Amino acid sequence: MKKFKNASEIKVGVIGYGGAFNMGKSHLNEMKKAGMTPTAVAEIDKERLKVAETDFPGIETYTSVAEMLKKSDVNLLAIITPHNTHAKLAIQCLKAGRHIVCEKPLAITTAECDAMIAEAKKNKLVASTYHNRHWDGCILDAVKKVRGGAIGEVVRIEAHMGGWGQPGDWWRTSRTISGGILYDWGVHLLEYSFQIMEGEKMKEVSGFAKTGFWAPKTKWKSDSNEDEGFAVVRFQSGKWLTLNISSIESKPKEGTVEITGTKGSLVMNHGDWKLITHKDGVTVTETGKNPQGEGWKLYQNVADHIVKGEKLIITPEWARRPIHVLELAGKSAKAGTAIKVKYE
Template identity: 30%
Template sequence: MPIKLGIIGYGGMGMWHHKNAQKVGGVDVVAAFDIDAYQVNVAKEAGLKGYHSLDEFLKDEEINTVLIATPNDVHKDLAVASANAGKNVIVEKPVAMSMKEIDEIIEAAEKNNVVFTVHQNRRWDKDFNKVKKAVELGMIGDVYTIESRVHGAGGLIYGWRNKKECGGGMLLDWGVHLIDQILYMIPNKVVRVYAELFSVLNKDVDDYFKLLMKFDNGLSAQIEVGTFCLKPLPRWFVGGNKGTLVVDDFEGHGEIVKLNKLADKFDAEIVETTAGPTRTFAPRPEEVKDHFELPDVNSEWIEFYANVRDTIEGKAELIVKPDEVKKVYSIIEAAFKSNQLGKAVEL
C-alpha cells in the first residue's frame, strides 16, 4: 500500500518533508493542514489539498499517514488525534514534552493498530555512519570515549524554538538527534547522566549545553551543542585503545590515526616545551604513525521514508522504534534534572 501522506504544519520543516518524501517511490504527499491561512495557501500553490480545519484534514480518506511538523508542545495531541482517526503517524523530533506524553501516543497507536515512528533522520547522516561503521569494525580497538558536537556561530535562536513553553532550546532540538545517534551506535546501557545547560544569548532557552553519558561497559560519551561558537571544534572525536578517529564536518572529512610496528623501536624521550619538560605528552614521530581513510558509507535521509513505507506494507520493521524514542527521552529528562540539581543523575 503506497503512503498517502498528509502534513500537519506546513512551515519550514513541513515544506522540507514535502520536497523530500516524494522522492521515494510509493510515497505521495497529498495534503497539508496549518493553523496559518497563509501557509495553507502555500500548500495549495504547491499542488496539495489545503485544510484550515484539523477535523476536515483527518476525515480525508485518501490520507493514510500523517506527518506532524509543528512546535513541540502540540505534538502529542496531534499524534493521538491522528492515530484515533486511523492514520499512521510520523512525528518530528522531539516526539513530545514528557515520557507520559510519549506513552499516550504509543497507546493510541497500538489501540488503533497504526504505525508510529519519529523522524530521527540523522541516523542516516554520512559523518555519523562513518563513525558507526568504524566503531563496529573495531578500526580503533576498544572505544573508551566519544565526543559528538555541533557548533554554530549565529548565536540567536528564532521563532518558537526560542520559547520554552513550546519546547524550544538546543537540548530538545539538536540534542535529541545527537543522543539518538550515540544510543543507536552503542548497544550498552547508560547508567549515569551529567549535564550543564547555558543561556548565553537567548535568555529563555538553552543555547549551549554539555551532556555526559556513562555506559555500563565503562565508555564515556560527551555531547556538546552551542549556537555561538566562532571557532568550531571537530564534529567527532573518538578514542580507542588502538587509535584515534576524528571527523571534521557533516560531510565526513576526517581520518583514523594508528601506530605502526615502528612505534616499538622508539623510546619516549623527555622534550622541552614552553610548559616545561615532559615525556608523557611528547609528540610521537610521524614515521611511527599510520593515517587511514574513514570507511565508505552510502546512506541518504530519504531512506527513512522508504522504511516507513515498507513497514506499513508489512515488508520490514521500523528502524526508529518507539522504545528507542523513549530511551532517548529518558536521557533528555535526566539531563534536565542533572542541570537543575547540579550533579550527575543515576539511571
C-alpha cells in the same frame, strides 16, 4: 492495522507546511519516492496552503487537523510542527486511526513519548520519528569503521556543536516550545552516538547548563534556551558519552562526533572524517570524504513495514531514548546531581 497491497494505496499527508526549510514539500516528495500517495495538507497559514496546492496540484488542504481527520481518508501523517505540539497532535491522529511520523524530536518529555507509544500500540498503528539522519553518510561510514575494528574497543564518544552568536528570535529559541538548546541538533548527535554504542545500556545521566547571557537580548527573555547545555551519559559497562551544544563557544571543536577507542580515534564530520591510529610506534592520520547519505530509506522502510511487515527501523522506543537523556539532563542540571535512567 489496515492491510495495503502496495505502497501506492497508502494515502499520506503532512501537518504543517511552513516556509522554514520547505519541510512539508520535502516530506511529501520523500513519501512519494517511497511509492506512497500525497493526499492532504493541514496548515493554519492559508498562504502556505496555496503553496501546497501549487506544489501538489489537486491535493486536499485543511486549516485544522480536526477538519482533516474528519473529512480526509489519509492513512499516514507526518507532523512538522514546533516540538511542544508533537505529542498532542500525534495522539490526536493515532486516536483517529492514522499512522504518524513526527519530525524529530519525537516529543519533549519521556512521559509524552510513553503516551504516544501506548496509543500507537492500543490502536495497532505505526508511530515513528523522522530520524532521516540515521542514514547520513558520516554515520554510515563511522559505524562501518568502528565495527570493523579500526579504533579497537570504543571507550567514549564526545558529540558537540556550537559557535558564538546570539540565537535568533524564532520559536526554536524558546525553551518552552523547543525543549531547550540540546533538543535540536542534540537529538541528531545522540542518535548517531547510540548507533556507535549499539547494545550498550545506560545507567545514569548528568546535566550542566549556563543560562542568562543571551536571554536579556532575545525575544523570549527568561524563556530563552540555555546559552550552553552539556550532558554526560554513563553506560553500565563503564563507557560514557558527552553531548555539548553551545551558543557561547568561541573555539569550536573539530568535527561533530569524536569516537575514542583503545587503538585510535575517529573524528566524524558531515562532509569528511579523520582517523588517528598507531603503527609500529608511529601515529598515523588518515582522512577522507564520507559517502552519500541515504535518508530516503526512512520512508521506504515505513512503507515496507506497513505493506510487507518488514522490521521498522526507527521505532518510537528508539526515538524515545535521546528524549529520555535530554529530559534527565535538564533535571540533573537543576538538581546538581546525576539521575538514574528509567529506560536503559
